[in-house]
Amino acid sequence: MSDTVLEASRLRVYYSTRRGPVKAVDGVSFELSRGETLGVVGETGCGKSTLGKSILGILPPRTTVEGTLRFLGKDLASLPREELRKIRGKEIALIFQDPMTRLDPLFTIEDHFVETIRAHEDVSKGEAIERAVKALASMGIPESRLKHYPHEFSGGMRQRIMIAMSLVMNPKLLIADEPTTSLDVIVEAQILEILEDLRRVYKMSLLLITHNLGIVAEVCDRLAVMYAGKFVELGGVRDVFRTPVHPYTQALLASTIHLESKELFSIDGLPPDLIDPPPACRFHPRCTYAQEICRTEEPAWVEYRPGHFAACHFGKDFL
Amino acid sequence: MARDGSLFAYILTRMFLAIPMLLILLTAVFVILRVLPGDPVLALWGGRSPPPSAIEAARHELGLDQPIAVQYLTYLRKIFTGDFGVSIGGTYTGQSVWSLISGRFPATVEIAIGGMLVASLVGIPLGVLAGAHRDKPVDLAVRIFGTIIWVIPIFWLGLVLQLIFGVWLRWLPANGRWSGADVPCTAPSSCQVRTGMYTVDSLIERNPAHFVNAVAHLLLPSLTLGLVLSGFFAKTVRANMLRTISADFTEAARARGVPGRAVVYKHAFKNALVPVVTVLGLQFAILFAGAVLTEKTFSIEGIGILLLNAVTSKDMSVIQGVVVFYATIIVVISLVIDVIGAMIDPRIRL
Structure with missing residues (x-):
């Protein structure tokens, strides 16, 4: 039990719309252990991205969430807002599908890192920058590019920046929502390799959301198949x-x-x-x-x- | 890539681009004023038909008998040498157009800046608040305020404010720019420079009583103009906040654990600002052309009243002078808008 990082039971997420509630996640249960990679596969619009966001608690306002989500034994729904915020980005990190739009165009890469680190730890700007340099270097991005703006990077580089930023706080759980969908095949292979290494080295748990079965076969331990807001099958890859x-x-x-x-x-x-x-x-x-x-x-x-x-x-x- | 260098290069490029923009505007003014119906020469006689010899003489004097190309070049040369000509009819006959404009412009600048300050200080925070609390009571209140204040006729709001603060409460002067005879910087050798803006001039004089006098007269017109505009500002800011608050990078910022306030006031607000600066800046430029209704309501002799009088008396040289002046201001302000935009958004500096 102590090895369980994330536990979802009968999780439901309903978006409210004019036409009625959208049952994006409708009764999903699973567990994720330390160092394990679970792939969630399904078609576009089956609710798999919503599942990822619901774990972080960054769903839009007026969204109904039912069921329980336990992270390291803590019921996420019962935590005060500030506690939840401290978990976001520090203990659970999320890598998005579209790295082109996920960085604020008006801030430099350094600004993004300093903001993220200082949102969680009371460190000086200099120390935050030092950590940023290390994290970026591990993704092959040189220090000289720290003061550059997002639009000055290619898609693959931005995704590596996003990964570096997700990892800078050493999260226990990484949710990767189609991390390679918008990238070309060579960059995709690099990113998958990076994710593999991370899990091996840091014993990080990974929830990999994708529609690509090839990636699942390559990277995951277990696989959940999602259809219309429900898991229809779950098991070893x-x-x-x-x-x-x-x-x-x-x-x-x-x-x-x-x-x-x-x-x-x-x-x-x-x-x-x-x-x-x-x-x-x-x-x-x-x-x-x-x-x-x-x-x-x-x-x-x-x-x-x-x-x-x-x-x-x-x-x-x-x- | 030199980071600050690119901004500097952008500003230089943008300044060079302002030159053709100004030329196009000046040409447009020249063409439009000559295509418009209404003969300025006939207007000189105020509707009575003059003897043909007098028409010929007037045409010669105004240079209207020259080929159009010569007229155009003369027009450009005169503008660039600061010669705006002389009023040819109505209220201002015989006065220099340049002195008519420069005498009234300071009053207009003061109201425009005052109105802009009020509109920004009221409208921008309201818009941010409404955008950050979409569909909550605050948002609803701001939207209702914005619509009502924007559709209120400006002279009516001016009259109401005059009545309340000028007549009933007697807190503020109800009209004019100055009480008393000693307008700032008019006493011999009291100032080294004189701007004609009473607020600035009283500061140059270092005379606090004068400053209070000037500001007191400015409050009601600024409030009138600013409140009406603040509705529009609030709506513009709100619409842009809604867009940026649900943007991908704002969601990503929350996912990184950035506190909610920083997400709204740093990421969403700064990104909403780029289009807002453009819209608000152009609104500011329009104010410079003279807020004629506000000027009329508060009996302030500004550019708006000048243009109004010139139009009613078909005073072509004054109309041309004001429009050219206005065109120049639009060019300058749009240059400033673009530079501010580039300072906020690095993607603009290319």
């Missing part, structure tokens, strides 16, 4: 990749490109509207195996193998 239980996971794996077969498999239909999602099993309108029960009854979260869970009425048939 090897288990899930070899014997996926949920038809959605099967379809996702089938839709990756293989060299042998030139055909490209795609899932029919569109991801559901999260204001008015399909009843019972949310995947049933797009599922080739759907039966009457899938439209009327919500499937249970069943452990099919040790540590390998899925929510499908016909899960046994796919084992």
Whole structure:
């Protein structure tokens, strides 16, 4: 138990809109251990980014959050605002998908680092700069660029700056929300390598949100598949990749490109509207195996193998 | 890349670019005034038809019988040598246009700066507050205030303020720029320089009583002009705050653990400021052209009244002089706006 860094149980996040609540995260439970990497995979708009932001508590105002989130045993919802702020950026850090827009264009890189460090620790500006130089150097960015503005860097460099800034406080948990999606393949490989090293060296836990199954296979220990605000499958990367239980996971794996077969498999239909999602099993309108029960009854979260869970009425048939 | 050097280079480039901008504006003024209906020569006779020989003589005197290219070059030469000509009709006949403008400009500058100060001090904080507390009671109150104050006719607000503070409470003078005869810096050799702005001149004189006199007269017009504008300022600032407060980098700043106040007042506000400076700066330039309604309400002889009188008496040389003067001010202020923008936003200095 003491090894659990993050524990989410029955987490729900509803955004309020004019048309009604958007059920972006709808009853998600999982645990993340020290030094572990959990990949969260799903289509655009399935709620995976919301999941990341809800852990940090940076959701927009008037968003409803239910269920519990425990970080190192502390219930995040019960913490006072100031305590929560101190955790953000220091104990839990977040790397965003789009490094081009995440740095304030009017402030230099040095300003960003000094601000971040001094938000958490009472150190002199000089010492903060010293730490910034070290953090940037570990990402291959020279000290001479400290006084440069964000627009003077390339996308890959900005993402390395963002990573350096996330790591400067030595967080225990790093949430990476599609950290390489907007970057080219070579830079992507570099960034993934950096993330790998970090986890090995600092025993940091990593929640890696992505839609790229290749990255998951490369970097993660465990994998959660998210569909329409819910986890549909969760298990060790090897288990899930070899014997996926949920038809959605099967379809996702089938839709990756293989060299042998030139055909490209795609899932029919569109991801559901999260204001008015399909009843019972949310995947049933797009599922080739759907039966009457899938439209009327919500499937249970069943452990099919040790540590390998899925929510499908016909899960046994796919084992 | 030299960091401060790039700002300096930007300012230099921008100053050079102001020259063609000014030339284009001056040309536009020349063309428009000659295309507009209404013959200035006929206007000299006030509607009665003059003898043809007199028309010819007047045309020759005004240079209107010259080819248009010659007229244009003469016009440019005179402007650049500071010769704005002489009033050709109505209230100011025979007076030098330049002295008409320079005599009234200080009064206009004082109201414009006073109005701008009030509008900024009231409007910007209200806009920030409303933007930071979207849809909360504060925001609603600011939005209602902004709309009501912006649609109030400015002369009506002026009259109400005059009535309350000038007539009922008798706290402030209800109109004019000065009480008494001893206008600052008019006594022989009392000042080395004289600006014509009574606030500044009384400071040059080191005369506190004069300063109070000048400021007291300035308060009501500034308040009138400033309050009406503050509604517009608050709305502009609010709209830009809403944009920056939900921007990606503000969310990222919160994710880094930056305290909420710093997120709003440092990141969101500074980023909202760039477009706000442009809008507010142009508004300031418009004030310089004369806030004619405010000047009229408070019986202050400024540029606005000058232009109004010149237009009603078809005094072409005064109209041309004021418009040229105005064009120059627009060029200068937009230069200043761009420099301030570049100081705030490094991406502008390219």
